[in-house]
Amino acid sequence: MSKKKEVTIYDIASALNISIATVSRALKNDPVVSKRTKKKIFDLAEKMGYRTNHFARNLRNQKTNTIGVIVHELNSNFITSVLAGIEKVTAEAGYDLIIAHSSESFSKEIANAKNLFHKRVDGLIASLSLETKNLDHFKSFEEKNVPVIFFDRVEQEGNNTVVVIDNDKCGYQATQHLIQQGCKRIVHITSNLKRNVYSKRFKGYKEALADNGIPYDEKLLIINDLSERAAIESTMKMLKMNPLPDAAFITNDFVAAICMRTLKENNIKIPEDIAIVGFNNDAICTLVEPALSTINYPGIDVGEVAASNLINHLKGIGNLQNTNTIIIRSNLIIRKSSLKK
Amino acid sequence: MSKKKEVTIYDIASALNISIATVSRALKNDPVVSKRTKKKIFDLAEKMGYRTNHFARNLRNQKTNTIGVIVHELNSNFITSVLAGIEKVTAEAGYDLIIAHSSESFSKEIANAKNLFHKRVDGLIASLSLETKNLDHFKSFEEKNVPVIFFDRVEQEGNNTVVVIDNDKCGYQATQHLIQQGCKRIVHITSNLKRNVYSKRFKGYKEALADNGIPYDEKLLIINDLSERAAIESTMKMLKMNPLPDAAFITNDFVAAICMRTLKENNIKIPEDIAIVGFNNDAICTLVEPALSTINYPGIDVGEVAASNLINHLKGIGNLQNTNTIIIRSNLIIRKSSLKK
């Protein structure tokens, strides 16, 4: 258990008979140090197995070079793409990442926020859980002037900076497409309408109906929690409708896939009896049968944009104060699950 | 931009006219401090918005209370379950987590290891990338006596502690099951045989063939990199075989799902023409058609076991020195994709 003693700049300095200041400067590649001394220092540091003590440095510098991320789930292509996008940008800029996930729970999200706050992240990127009731747990960041950017599930009131797609338009396009296929009784399966993404998609759905002279029927709106169990229940509810609906616009590809499976188990033909459009464009879309039409929601772009805006702000290049909403391009992808013609 | 000054124990101490030592003790809930002073301190700390400076504490304590995790991908049910298992255990024990992923790249894995080493994690949990050539990048941990536990993709030589399933047996069971269904020309689609998981499953596959008097045919072994493109190529290779194989044991559910799709596109019936068994029991298994038989690989257990062993070691309760290999229970799940009878 006897850990070898850590090598510090003092050890390097005394071995080389120079001051710690010079060592410190050299290690940061400060141009003021002569090439020769620098080389000596680097070589010895390498040989002695020196590693920077980040705690000492951060303690001194009062910044962590770390940015925190809170996501609502780890379990989807969309979220992992967002993370990949964030990582790409932050790594290039030399920032570290701490990733936390709330598992859709409000209390976990609060705990995550508190934790990252205490860890003193320099900035935060977050997507809200399904159950989140308010944004009080992010106030502490604001108070200390730690920038926060929300993406996907956001709260657009107040002066948060948010990165989103035009969910309203996407909902409209999906619904419009189904109507063009001749569908008239279109179910919308979605989740907690407190979340912007779901309420906006719902709004787009209603607008498309209205524009096509189809009256909105609230019985066709099904709200669930995006779990497999809930997806099955929602589908069963749909199957009990009379007359049967002829289409469903479903707010997430996983739920759509479960729904398709359940429909097929009940001898419903897709798209002939019921046409389906999902959301996200996860890998699963081309693995189910028929292939699932969906809205392409490019997570990698969302992640990159969120991270680069945050980092520019931290570096004093951009400013988030006046940037309120950033909208990422998205589009409808038509596959067999919705093609009646 | 003027960040409010951080509150320190000095501020609390002087406001209360006591010493910083007492404040420090109280904040750690040291029983030696009187209840009354403790309460005063807690209340004031709360009111002033005090937050512990982890850098100062860690600098002083020479430990980070953080454990690092390196995974080869974020993008599968299996890995996210492992992470959930790890998180559950570490959170309970009061440890923090830094999660890094190598995207199957050796150089990224080295970078991750170096980074976590410099961050001075107290322990490390890792699964190797597909391309990893050696374990040199973990030597530094060993040198500083930082415990490392490998899971899933491991190197069993040397004295690493590893958490795995009995891949050999799983490969045997999957193959045996296919043989019992009357299959004789069984393709095995897998990945880099340098990785224990794949070589062991391959070994089990060959043993099952041998035990049933079926000669091993190396033309039936297909190795790919687990990407969608590679999965399609592998399937095309399979389709060109003459005579056509009557089954495939595929080392990962995602690849199996792609393979099934490609086969169906080419008018092959599953399981009648070709029976399929995958590996992992990802959510996708019951979403594809027919439902995919697979090996249940319980990631959550793997994560919990790895984390609790690591933490016990850190707390001095258990010891990893003499624990070499921990085997997690796994089992074959039979669904329609392999049921010929």
Added chain:
DNA sequence: CTGAAAGCGCTAACAT
């Protein structure tokens, strides 16, 4: 039960 003081390893202002 509480206080004084040293020191963890590093950076940066100031001095040379």
Added chain:
DNA sequence: ATGTTAGCGCTTTCAG
């Protein structure tokens, strides 16, 4: 180009 030194916020002996 290099050195001296104070101090970042905390923990922990040692002393009362």
